[in-house]
Amino acid sequence: MHDMPDSRNWFSIPPAHRQRTFPASSRHGVNITCQGRSLINFATNDYLGLSQHADIRQAAAEVLQQQGLGSGASRLVSGDDPLFHQLEQQLAAWKGYEACLLVGSGMLANIGLLPALADRHSSIHADRLNHASLVDGARLSGSKVRRFPHRDMTALQQQLQRDHAHRKLIVSDGVFSMDGDQADAAGLISLAEHFDALLIIDDAHGIGTLSDPRGLTAGHGIAGHERLVEVGTFGKAFGGYGAFILGTEPLINGLRQRLRTMIYSTAMPAAMAHAMQAALILIRQGDLTAKLQRHIRLFRQACDGLPLLPSQTAIQPLILGRDEHALEASARLREAGLFVPAIRPPTVPEGTARLRITLSAAHQETHILQLADALRQVLCI
Ligand SMILES: *Cc1c(COP(=O)(O)O)cnc(C)c1O
Numbered sequence: 001m002h003d004m005p006d007s008r009n010w011f012s013i014p015p016a017h018r019q020r021t022f023p024a025s026s027r028h029g030v031n032i033t034c035q036g037r038s039l040i041n042f043a044t045n046d047y048l049g050l051s052q053h054a055d056i057r058q059a060a061a062e063v064l065q066q067q068g069l070g071s072g073a074s075r076l077v078s079g080d081d082p083l084f085h086q087l088e089q090q091l092a093a094w095k096g097y098e099a100c101l102l103v104g105s106g107m108l109a110n111i112g113l114l115p116a117l118a119d120r121h122s123s124i125h126a127d128r129l130n131h132a133s134l135v136d137g138a139r140l141s142g143s144k145v146r147r148f149p150h151r152d153m154t155a156l157q158q159q160l161q162r163d164h165a166h167r168k169l170i171v172s173d174g175v176f177s178m179d180g181d182q183a184d185a186a187g188l189i190s191l192a193e194h195f196d197a198l199l200i201i202d203d204a205h206g207i208g209t210l211s212d213p214r215g216l217t218a219g220h221g222i223a224g225h226e227r228l229v230e231v232g233t234f235g236k237a238f239g240g241y242g243a244f245i246l247g248t249e250p251l252i253n254g255l256r257q258r259l260r261t262m263i264y265s266t267a268m269p270a271a272m273a274h275a276m277q278a279a280l281i282l283i284r285q286g287d288l289t290a291k292l293q294r295h296i297r298l299f300r301q302a303c304d305g306l307p308l309l310p311s312q313t314a315i316q317p318l319i320l321g322r323d324e325h326a327l328e329a330s331a332r333l334r335e336a337g338l339f340v341p342a343i344r345p346p347t348v349p350e351g352t353a354r355l356r357i358t359l360s361a362a363h364q365e366t367h368i369l370q371l372a373d374a375l376r377q378v379l380c381i
Pocket residue numbers: 104105106107108110131133173177202203204205233234235241242243
């Protein structure tokens with residue numbers, strides 16, 4: 001009897017340095033208040049500072065005033081709103097695709113998309129460092145999943161040569177969330193063409209942040225390709241919450257019929273869709289992205305000689321190896337007034353615990369130089 005776990009001892013507790021924590025905090029502009037202390041936040045995906053922007057607050061508030069918060073149902077029942085259709089058209093036009101479909105979140109997009117596109121007769125070729133939502137989506141699809149070494153086009157080609165499945169998918173992050181490096185979009189699409197595969201790119205971290213604000217696929221001139229399906233999210237550069245899928249009209253239409261995580265889930269608040277229209281206007285102007293790009297260059301110059309990964313994006317990881325080293329560095333930066341989280345396994349591979357620094361257009365240049373100085377002191381370099 002006593003061996004039977006109840007809800008109090010169902011889970012075994014990992015050692016302290018492996019436990020995930022929920023550091024309750026409130027945010028004000030570029031600052032974050034943790035345990036009563038205001039710190040400069042280098043841990044947000046709000047890359048352009050749009051979550052705080054006056055235009056976006058106002059756009060959300062207008063709709064909130066008129067029609068309240070919740071949409072009350074799935075879009076297919078009574079939760080649809082003209083604002084969703086407008087936003088879909090605007091996103092498709094901006095990104096260079098025929099059609100677009102809104103989804104509740106990036107996680108919902110990916111765990112719905114892969115099972116909608118692939119089944120147990122299909123195969124999925126996935127980059128080893130893909131986001132967890134793509135890993136889970138691949139699993140849920142029931143397809144045969146083969147992972148290829150990170151960004152290794154030769155290995156992927158060899159896998160595809162041996163693959164005789166009727167439907168083949170290649171799945172990759174655009175900008176990788178823990179390393180900040182970028183998929184070889186041109187290499188992926190040419191393999192997709194050569195092997196009659198469909199390519200899915202999730203560019204959650206690239207849209208709005210790369211030198212072409214439309215993201216990785218636009219930068220490589222492959223946006224709108226008929227073998228390409230792209231996922232983007234509102235939780236990062238757009239400063240909101242939600243996600244969207246882009247592709248050809250027939251593909252998106254098929255998803256309208258089949259995407260279970262959209263069909264069986266409450267539509268996002270219309271206020272969010274209106275706010276994301278305002279975000280799109282700001283992103284299209286390009287000034288905020290240009291400012292973020294300047295911050296990235298400034299940071300990398302100021303950190304010359306530090307063990308940064310070779311990332312050119314807003315995600316700037318600094319590898320420290322052991323969990324304890326990353327935790328201690330994070331704690332010392334916090335003493336210096338800087339919020340930089342330690343990211344440990346299982347989120348990243350064993351032995352690659354790191355500081356994951358994210359830069360934002362909302363930072364000031366002095367914040368970035370202050371971080372570079374503090375990193376040198378903490379790491380004694
Ligand atoms: C953040 C992220 C997601 C999840 O998006 P949410 O809207 O936060 O659920 C999916 N894919 C990638 C690559 C991400 O970085």
